[in-house]
Amino acid sequence: MSKLYRPEAFVMPQGIYMDGNSLGLMPHSARRAVERRLNDWAEQAVMGWDRWFDLSETLSPQVARLVGAQPDEVISTGSITTNLHLLISTFYRPEGERRHLLATELDFPSDLYAMRSWADLHGAELRLIPSRDGQTLHPDDIAAAITDEIALVLLPVVLYRSGQLLDMPRWTEYAHAQGCVVGWDAAHSIGALPHNFHDDGADFAVWCTYKYLNAGPGAPGGLFVHERHLGTMPALRGWWGNDKTSQFKMAGDYERGAGAGAFQLGTPGILSLAGLEGALEVYDGVDLQELRARSLELTELLMTLADEQLPEMQMVTPRDPAERGGHISLQWEHNKQVSLALRARGIVPDFREPGILRLAPIPFYNSEDDVRRTVQVIREIVDSGEYREIVDGGAVS
Numbered sequence: 001m002s003k004l005y006r007p008e009a010f011v012m013p014q015g016i017y018m019d020g021n022s023l024g025l026m027p028h029s030a031r032r033a034v035e036r037r038l039n040d041w042a043e044q045a046v047m048g049w050d051r052w053f054d055l056s057e058t059l060s061p062q063v064a065r066l067v068g069a070q071p072d073e074v075i076s077t078g079s080i081t082t083n084l085h086l087l088i089s090t091f092y093r094p095e096g097e098r099r100h101l102l103a104t105e106l107d108f109p110s111d112l113y114a115m116r117s118w119a120d121l122h123g124a125e126l127r128l129i130p131s132r133d134g135q136t137l138h139p140d141d142i143a144a145a146i147t148d149e150i151a152l153v154l155l156p157v158v159l160y161r162s163g164q165l166l167d168m169p170r171w172t173e174y175a176h177a178q179g180c181v182v183g184w185d186a187a188h189s190i191g192a193l194p195h196n197f198h199d200d201g202a203d204f205a206v207w208c209t210y211k212y213l214n215a216g217p218g219a220p221g222g223l224f225v226h227e228r229h230l231g232t233m234p235a236l237r238g239w240w241g242n243d244k245t246s247q248f249k250m251a252g253d254y255e256r257g258a259g260a261g262a263f264q265l266g267t268p269g270i271l272s273l274a275g276l277e278g279a280l281e282v283y284d285g286v287d288l289q290e291l292r293a294r295s296l297e298l299t300e301l302l303m304t305l306a307d308e309q310l311p312e313m314q315m316v317t318p319r320d321p322a323e324r325g326g327h328i329s330l331q332w333e334h335n336k337q338v339s340l341a342l343r344a345r346g347i348v349p350d351f352r353e354p355g356i357l358r359l360a361p362i363p364f365y366n367s368e369d370d371v372r373r374t375v376q377v378i379r380e381i382v383d384s385g386e387y388r389e390i391v392d393g394g395a396v397s
C-alpha cells in the first residue's frame, strides 16, 4: 500500500468517498484546529486577535509550496469568485486594440460571470476558446484564440467537468509572447498535482481549498500574484490588505502591504481559516510528485476498469497522463440516477450535467480496492436497472 494512504488522518464515512471535486473529507487535524480556535475565542475574546491577526500570512509557506510560489506571492483569502474580481480589476488594462478578455467555453460558470462583468464594465468582449467535442480543448484552438486583441486570458489548470489538464508552462509562455496577461484557476488541481506558478511566470492564479485540500465547506480560497507585480496597487482595496505594521494606525491612506496579502479586503473568517490551517497539516512532508504519481496510478486503474466493464459510458477525460488531472469523468445519459444509486449504496461520487459522473480517487483515503469496488457497483447498478427506480430529488452537490 502506498505510504500516502492514511485514512486514519480523516473522519472516514462508511463506504467509499470519491467526491474530491466538490468537498473533500474532514481531516482530524482540521477539526482539532477549528476546536482550538473556538477555544481561543471562548477564552480570550478580543485578545484572541493577537494570535489571529496574521493567521493567513502564517499559512503562506505551506500554501506556496502547493502552487510552486514564494510565500509572499500567495495569500489565503476570499472565494475563487471574489479573488477573480480582485485580480481582474487590477490586471485587466484594456488599451487600444488590445481590449478583450479570453476564457474557455468549458469554464466553471462563476469564472465566466466574473470575466463577463469586467468585459461589460469596459465595453469589451468576453471571447471564449471553443471546444470541438464539448468536453476538452484542442491546443490549436487555444493558440488561435490568444491574439493581440486579448488583454487578459484566464485558463483552468484542470477543466472541472472533463478533468483535462492544460499545459501551464506552455500556455503561460504563449500568452505572454502574444502580450497578454495570464491568470489560472487551480480549483481542480491544487492538492492533486504540483504547480510551478512562480517559475512558469503566471501573472496571477486563484483556487479554493474545500476540494482536494479538505479545508471544509466555505473555507477561504487563495490567490497568487507573481512577485514582479507585487508593487502593483490592488484596484479594489480594504483595510486587511493594508501593511500589517500600520493597519491599526487606522490612517485614512491605504499603505500597500508588501506581498499578495495586499489583496485581502476585510476581516478573515478565523474559524474557516482554522479549517485550512488544520487541513494543511495533512500535506506537511508530502512529496507532491509522489502524490501525483499515486493519483495517476489510481486514475489509470479506474480508466482501465471503466473501459473493460462500463462500455456504455463514454470516457471524457483525456487518457494521456500529461493531459489529465486527479479525476475521471464518465458520461452516460442515466448517470444522474447512477450517481444517486451509488450514494444509496454508500459510494459517494460527484455528478455534473450533462450526464457526467466524476470520480476522484484520493491517494490519502482511496485504495485500489475502492476503485475496483466502485466500478463493480456501477456495473451492478446498470445491470440490475436499479438506477431506473431512483427519483431525481434535484440534489445540487
Ligand SMILES: Cc1ncc(COP(=O)(O)O)c(C=O)c1O
Residues within 6 Å of the ligand: 079, 080, 081, 082, 108, 110, 111, 156, 160, 185, 187, 188, 208, 221
Ligand atoms: C473551476 C471553479 N471555479 C470557480 C468555482 C467557484 O468557486 P467559489 O465558490 O469559491 O467562488 C468553482 C467551484 O465552486 C470551480 O470549480
Ligand SMILES: Nc1c(O)cccc1C(=O)C[C@H](N)C(=O)O
Residues within 6 Å of the ligand: 021, 022, 023, 108, 160, 352, 396, 397
Ligand atoms: N462550492 C460548492 C458548493 O458550495 C456546493 C456544492 C458544490 C460546490 C462545488 O465546489 C462545485 C464544484 N466547483 C464543481 O466543480 O462542481
